[in-house]
Every structure is written in C-alpha cells, then in structure tokens.
Amino acid sequence: MLAKRIVPCLDVDHGRVKKGINFVDLTDVGDPAEIAAAYEQQGADELVFLDITATNEARGAMVDTIEKVAAQVFMPLTVGGGIKNVADMQALLKAGADKISLNSAAVSQPGLIKAGAEKFGSQCIVVAIDVRWDTATQEYRVYVNGGRKVTDLEAISWAKKVVALGAGELLVTSMDRDGTKSGYDLALYHALTAAVNVPIIASGGCGKLADFNEVFAETDVDAALAASVFHYGELTIPQVKQSLRQQGVTVR
Amino acid sequence: MIVVVDYDTGNTRNLKKALDYLGIANQLSSDSATILAADGLILPGVGAFQKAMAALAERGLVNVLQTAAQSGKPMLGICLGMQLLVETGYEFGVTRGLDLLPGEVVPIPTDNGLKVPHMGWNTNQVLQSNPVADVFAGEATYFVHSFYVQTAAKNIIAQTDYGVKIPSIIQQDNVMGMQFHPEKSGQVGLAGLARFNKELVLA
Numbered sequence: 001m002l003a004k005r006i007v008p009c010l011d012v013d014h015g016r017v018k019k020g021i022n023f024v025d026l027t028d029v030g031d032p033a034e035i036a037a038a039y040e041q042q043g044a045d046e047l048v049f050l051d052i053t054a055t056n057e058a059r060g061a062m063v064d065t066i067e068k069v070a071a072q073v074f075m076p077l078t079v080g081g082g083i084k085n086v087a088d089m090q091a092l093l094k095a096g097a098d099k100i101s102l103n104s105a106a107v108s109q110p111g112l113i114k115a116g117a118e119k120f121g122s123q124c125i126v127v128a129i130d131v132r133w134d135t136a137t138q139e140y141r142v143y144v145n146g147g148r149k150v151t152d153l154e155a156i157s158w159a160k161k162v163v164a165l166g167a168g169e170l171l172v173t174s175m176d177r178d179g180t181k182s183g184y185d186l187a188l189y190h191a192l193t194a195a196v197n198v199p200i201i202a203s204g205g206c207g208k209l210a211d212f213n214e215v216f217a218e219t220d221v222d223a224a225l226a227a228s229v230f231h232y233g234e235l236t237i238p239q240v241k242q243s244l245r246q247q248g249v250t251v252r
Numbered sequence: 253m254i255v256v257v258d259y260d261t262g263n264t265r266n267l268k269k270a271l272d273y274l275g276i277a278n279q280l281s282s283d284s285a286t287i288l289a290a291d292g293l294i295l296p297g298v299g300a301f302q303k304a305m306a307a308l309a310e311r312g313l314v315n316v317l318q319t320a321a322q323s324g325k326p327m328l329g330i331c332l333g334m335q336l337l338v339e340t341g342y343e344f345g346v347t348r349g350l351d352l353l354p355g356e357v358v359p360i361p362t363d364n365g366l367k368v369p370h371m372g373w374n375t376n377q378v379l380q381s382n383p384v385a386d387v388f389a390g391e392a393t394y395f396v397h398s399f400y401v402q403t404a405a406k407n408i409i410a411q412t413d414y415g416v417k418i419p420s421i422i423q424q425d426n427v428m429g430m431q432f433h434p435e436k437s438g439q440v441g442l443a444g445l446a447r448f449n450k451e452l453v454l455a
Binding site for chain 2: 001002003005040045070071072074075076094096098120121122123124168169197198199222223252
C-alpha cells in the first residue's frame with residue numbers, strides 16, 4: 001500500500017535555511033544540504049523548500065541550493081516560492097528538484113500551470129493554495145502573496161480548476177490553523193479530497209502526535225507537512241511514524 | 253563505465269548525481285558510439301511514452317539501444333525508461349516501444365477511486381529473487397507514474413500493490429526495468445543502483 005508521507009518544509013533565504021533547526025547536532029544550522037541530509041536520515045519522505053528570498057536578483061541562489069542538496073540527498077524535493085515562468089521551473093528541475101510548487105503565480109497566470117504540466121508532466125506541478133475560512137460567505141477563500149492578499153477565488157473551485165489545468169498535487173495550507181498547533185483543518189481536507197482526485201498535502205496547525213493521527217484517520221489526504229514541530233525538535237519524524245503505525249496508518 | 257542515455261528527459265542529471273555519489277564511473281551521452289562502447293546502460297525517463305520514443309528516434313537511438321541490448325549489454329530502464337523497454341505503449345495513442353521485452357504500457361485504472369499519478373513510497377514484494385531485486389524486498393521506494401507495464405509473469409521480478417498489482421522490477425536476461433526511481437529512494441535506492449553496477453555491469 002502507498003505510504004502516507006511526512007514532509008518537513010524548509011524556508012530558504014539567499015541559500016540559507018531560516019527558522020531554528022535544533023533537532024540534531026549540525027555544524028552549520030543554516031546549511032540546506034546538511035539539514036536535508038539530517039531529515040533524510042530521520043526518515044522524512046520528501047522535502048519542500050520554500051524560497052522566501054525577497055529580491056529577484058537572489059533567485060539564482062535557490063538553483064545553487066537545490067543543485068547542492070540533490071548531490072547529497074536522494075529523495076523527492078519540491079521547490080516553491082517566487083517561480084514565475086517556465087524557465088524558472090526548468091532551471092530548478094534541472095538542478096535536481098522533482099516538483100515545482102506554484103502559488104501566487106498560479107493565480108495571476110493560471111496558464112503557467114498548463115504550460116508546466118505540458119512541458120514537464122503533471123507529476124512535476126504542485127499548486128500551493130493558502131486558504132482562510134470566510135465567515136461572511138461561509139466559504140474557504142484563497143490568499144496570495146504569502147497570505148497577505150485576499151483574492152476573489154473560492155478554494156474548492158480553485159482546486160478543481162488547477163487540477164483541470166494540469167496540477168498533479170495540491171499543497172493546501174489552512175491559514176486559520178497555521179501557527180496555532182491546534183490540529184489540521186479536517187473540514188477543509190474533507191471538502192478537498194471529495195472534490196479532486198490528485199494527492200493532497202495537508203499543511204497548517206500540527207503541534208502534537210495526535211494531529212498527524214487525526215488528519216490521516218479522518219481524511220483522505222496523502223501527506224502531512226510540518227515545519228516548526230520538526231525544526232525545533234518538539235517532535236521527531238520517527239516518533240510521528242511510530243505513532244501512525246500504531247494507529248494502523250501505512251508509513252514507510 | 254555506465255552511460256546514462258541522454259535524450260532530454262527529466263531525471264537524467266539526478267541519476268548522474270546518484271552514480272557520482274556512489275563513485276560509479278558514468279557519463280551522460282546520446283552518442284551512438286559511446287553508447288555501444290559502454291559496459292552498461294541506464295535509460296532514464298520522465299514524461300510521456302510517445303514523446304520519449306520520438307526523442308530517441310530523433311537522436312537515432314532506437315536501433316542503437318536495440319543493438320546494445322541484443323549484444324548482451326546490461327541495461328536498466330527507470331520509470332518511463334522501463335516502460336519504453338516493452339513492445340507497445342498506449343499513452344496518447346499507440347506507440348511502438350523498444351520491444352526488448354514482451355508487454356504493453358497501460359493506464360492505471362481510476363474506476364476504483366485510485367488517485368493518479370501513483371505518487372509516493374510503496375513497498376516492493378519480490379517474486380523472483382536475484383541479487384539486485386533482493387535489495388528491495390519489503391522495502392518502500394519512490395514511485396511517480398500514471399501508466400504501468402503489463403508483461404509475462406516470468407519477467408516480473410517484483411511488484412507493488414496500488415489496488416492493482418504494478419510490476420516494480422521487470423527483467424529478461426540483461427535487460428532490467430525499475431518502475432520506481434532508485435535515484436530518489438534514499439539509501440535503499442542507492443544500494444540497488446550499486447548492486448546493478450556490481451552484479452550486472454562489472455560482472
């Protein structure tokens with residue numbers, strides 16, 4: 001059976017990992033390759049690198065970063081953040097990325113999803129969707145620009161649209177839950193898994209072992225992404241996997 | 253020397269990186285003479301069957317790969333590269349494959365609610381023990397594909413369960429295919445590539 005995936009996410013700025021990483025003794029706490037290798041050793045199933053570099057001039061740093069990581073770490077790598085055209089995608093895939101994650105650019109130019117899927121295959125194209133519940137309209141609303149800007153898109157229809165355009169996977173973050181450690185937004189993932197037939201990565205809200213158990217027991221998502229619980233060593237990947245195994249969830 | 257056949261497909265450089273990491277002599281090439289002089293070949297592949305066969309044909313490599321295989325040269329097809337080894341593909345129309353193994357490439361059925369692509373880590377069940385396959389027995393490897401190979405039972409070395417049984421390693425004599433990506437399957441994947449080199453290429 002296909003294993004449920006546990007996916008740490010690393011924020012990268014100018015080729016350096018931001019946020020504290022203290023789960024293991026590292027000689028260089030900001031080195032992406034060293035951190036990626038440590039996560040691989042822990043049993044991470046995949047890594048997401050999010051480029052948070054503010055300036056376009058520094059974009060090339062991400063290509064170098066992926067080049068270095070992919071020479072030492074042999075697991076699936078997804079790269080997102082600021083990718084605006086097919087040339088950006090190609091450079092990252094060539095450097096060793098396996099999947100490209102599009103977020104704001106998918107909203108501003110949906111044709112990019114299709115262009116990427118046609119050139120590289122749907123399996124290469126992840127669309128990341130940042131979502132917040134809108135109490136006024138009782139809908140999930142899509143946000144862009146790192147969650148700073150609201151759009152007029154309803155999240156479930158947007159998910160269907162990006163899949164129709166060729167997205168092979170969705171990385172959906174609940175902004176309501178992000179940073180709260182109150183668990184994944186189960187209702188959101190119920191709605192999404194019912195609406196589309198591609199793998200879904202749940203993101204936002206995990207703070208304890210039970211949160212991982214819950215999202216896999218209660219919804220049909222394929223993967224759970226987490227950042228701070230792993231980076232700060234609050235939970236380890238072996239702990240999470242053992243806990244899932246005890247609940248009868250298939251993990252690697 | 254292993255030659256990784258370079259025909260502008262996705263995972264070529266990641267394969268090279270894995271071989272470099274393992275210290276296995278290798279080069280990327282689309283040159284016929286280089287390919288025919290290699291001790292072993294790896295045929296990578298990401299994307300669609302029809303386009304990939306067209307890309308091989310454009311470079312004049314269809315006959316070269318067939319000649320190499322028939323001469324007994326060890327050959328490993330990976331992911332789409334494995335699918336190209338068989339007779340026929342049904343992705344975007346009917347396309348003739350390299351025809352080194354019997355079989356055809358068909359879509360993973362979606363009628364029972366399976367998500368396609370089959371993407372992620374799945375466990376290998378070895379049906380016919382051999383030194384390369386044994387590395388993967390009971391181990392999870394990374395799969396990304398929407399089509400799969402159907403071939404004769406005698407050529408199915410290992411399989412994985414995704415609602416349908418998907419051949420994960422196929423082999424006939426010197427020609428072997430892996431549906432998963434060993435270059436993306438962590439330590440077990442690297443061990444499998446090293447074993448292919450030791451048991452088939454250097455042997």
